[in-house]
Structures are given as C-alpha cells and as structure tokens.
Amino acid sequence: SQTIHQWPATLVQPVGSPLSLECTVEGTSNPNLYWYRQAAGRGLQLLFYSVGIGQISSEVPQNLSASRPQDRQFILSSKKLLLSDSGFYLCAWSVVLASEQYFGPGTRLTVT
Amino acid sequence: DAKTTQPNSMESNEEEPVHLPCNHSTISGTDYIHWYRQLPSQGPEYVIHGLTSNVNNRMASLAIAEDRKSSTLILHRATLRDAAVYYCLISSGSARQLTFGSGTQLTVLP
Numbered sequence: 001s002q003t004i005h006q007w008p009a010t011l012v013q014p015v016g017s018p019l020s021l022e023c024t025v026e027g028t029s030n031p032n033l034y035w036y037r038q039a040a041g042r043g044l045q046l047l048f049y050s051v052g053i054g055q056i057s058s059e060v061p062q063n064l065s066a067s068r069p070q071d072r073q074f075i076l077s078s079k080k081l082l083l084s085d086s087g088f089y090l091c092a093w094s095v096v097l098a099s100e101q102y103f104g105p106g107t108r109l110t111v112t
Numbered sequence: 113d114a115k116t117t118q119p120n121s122m123e124s125n126e127e128e129p130v131h132l133p134c135n136h137s138t139i140s141g142t143d144y145i146h147w148y149r150q151l152p153s154q155g156p157e158y159v160i161h162g163l164t165s166n167v168n169n170r171m172a173s174l175a176i177a178e179d180r181k182s183s184t185l186i187l188h189r190a191t192l193r194d195a196a197v198y199y200c201l202i203s204s205g206s207a208r209q210l211t212f213g214s215g216t217q218l219t220v221l222p
Contacts, residue, residue: 030195034207043199059208090155097149098203098210099144103155 002019023091134200
C-alpha cells in the first residue's frame with residue numbers, strides 16, 4: 001500500500017531563517033506531487049505541483065520554492081522566512097493529475 | 113475556474129443521515145466533483161468523486177444534480193468520528209484549478 005511521509009511535524013523558525021520541508025511517498029511510482037498551505041481556519045492553497053523529476057509548477061508567487069530531486073521526494077524550501085509563511089503545510093500525491101489526492105500528516109510551521 | 117459554494121457549518125445527530133450540499137453553477141461538462149474531509153490538525157482525506165452519475169463507496173454517497181450545478185454528499189449514519197470540515201472541489205484535470213474553499217464544518221451531536 002502507498003504511504004506518504006512529511007517531516008518535521010512541527011517547526012518554529014525565526015523570521016529570516018531558511019526552511020526545508022520534506023515529503024516522501026512509498027509504494028507508487030511517478031506520482032504527481034503537490035504542496036499546499038493552510039492558514040488557520042482557512043481552506044487549502046495550492047503552492048506547487050510536480051508531474052515528474054525536476055518538473056515544478058508554481059501556482060502562487062512568493063518566497064518559497066520547491067524541488068523534486070527524486071521520483072518520490074518533494075521538498076519545499078525558503079531562503080528567508082516571513083511572518084506570513086506561518087501555516088500548516090501539506091504534501092499530497094495522486095496517480096492522475098488533479099484527481100484523487102492522498103495527503104500527508106502535514107507540518108505546522110510557526111515563524112516568530 | 114469552477115467555483116463552489118458550501119454552507120459554513122452544519123449539525124447532525126449521531127446515527128442520523130447527513131446531507132452536505134455544494135453548489136458549482138459554473139461547472140464545465142468534463143469537470144469532476146470531488147469531496148474531501150479534514151479532521152483537526154490532520155491532512156484532508158479523500159471521500160468520493162463523480163462526474164454525472166450518483167456514486168457510492170464505503171464512506172459515503174454522492175448525489176449529483178441532473179444539470180450538474182450542485183451535488184450532495186450523503187453520510188448515511190453519522191458518527192462522532194464524522195465530525196470534520198468537508199470540502200467540495202471541482203477538477204478539470206488541471207492542477208492549476210485545484211481550489212479548496214473554506215468547506216463545511218460538520219458537528220455531530222451525541
């Protein structure tokens with residue numbers, strides 16, 4: 001069966017510090033991968049998606065970036081965090097692009 | 113992009129059916145209707161999806177209006193574990209149109 005992992009589960013970082021969140025998927029090949037952010041009490045905002053290694057599409061211009069160095073690994077990064085980057089970051093995968101998505105447990109990021 | 117409208121909140125009694133509505137009046141002919149739910153501090157969980165015909169699975173049923181401008185997620189017997197935020201979204205197969213709105217907060221009363 002397929003599983004999706006995210007780490008860390010929680011993170012507190014000062015403004016201006018770098019960020020690296022990792023997501024890995026097991027039990028499937030060539031998944032479509034997604035990064036979402038959820039502000040408190042709000043819906044999910046799609047940040048990036050990837051259909052293959054090295055292929056990244058950005059949906060929202062911001063100081064975040066994403067990379068897919070391996071088939072089942074998706075990384076979200078920032079060189080300098082802003083207060084507005086605080087939120088719940090979710091990684092997801094799907095077999096068919098934009099179809100049934102399976103989400104990871106999420107990373108709660110607090111920028112202080 | 114096809115947008116969705118859902119009530120902010122709904123209440124149900126335990127072991128009774130729940131009908132969660134979603135309006136999507138700008139849906140296109142090939143757009144799929146997806147439903148997810150999210151428990152507090154967890155990632156969303158896929159529930160069900162459909163195109164034109166009503167769909168059933170072990171979790172729920174999806175009733176789609178004949179004109180496809182609205183749909184209803186049906187939980188046949190609500191349990192306390194069904195208390196969650198339920199999201200309806202429309203997918204055309206393009207990731208650029210993936211939008212989760214604010215959803216409906218379902219409260220299940222014992």
